[in-house]
Amino acid sequence: MLKWEYALLVRRRQAATNDLGWEVVFVWYGPDGSMVDVTAYGDTALAHLNRAGDQGWELVAMSEDPSLPGNNELHRYHLKRPKPAAPPPRQRMRTRPRRTITG
Numbered sequence: 001m002l003k004w005e006y007a008l009l010v011r012r013r014q015a016a017t018n019d020l021g022w023e024v025v026f027v028w029y030g031p032d033g034s035m036v037d038v039t040a041y042g043d044t045a046l047a048h049l050n051r052a053g054d055q056g057w058e059l060v061a062m063s064e065d066p067s068l069p070g071n072n073e074l075h076r077y078h079l080k081r082p083k084p085a086a087p088p089p090r091q092r093m094r095t096r097p098r099r100t101i102t103g
Contacts, residue, residue: 003083005031007057009038011045013073022071049077056081 008029016023026048028038042048049059057079065074 004080005083007031007052007079007081009045009048009052009077009079011048011073011075011077013071015072045075045077052079 010027010029012025012027013022014025015021024039024043025037026039026042026045028034028036028048030036038048041051053059058081059077060080061078063076063078065076
């Protein structure tokens with residue numbers, strides 16, 4: 001049975017920390033629970049989505065949060081890809097029978 005893993009790319013437009021206007025920040029939330037600032041990998045959502053697509057991710061939904069105050073923007077890009085199949089458990093190799101303790 002095919003299993004999926006999911007990730008989230010968040011694009012946030014917010015006031016710049018250096019008081020010079022606005023900045024756009026991209027954060028990747030991976031299936032392992034990691035949170036990584038990926039802003040340096042591209043300056044547009046399309047660049048980040050193409051990069052994710054190259055890694056096997058598929059965009060399944062996009063949402064925008066219109067309730068933020070002022071000129072802030074928040075976009076969420078929900079992605080999925082097939083989960084790698086777990087290798088079958090290794091069989092133990094025994095050359096002789098197990099010793100038992102007798103009382």
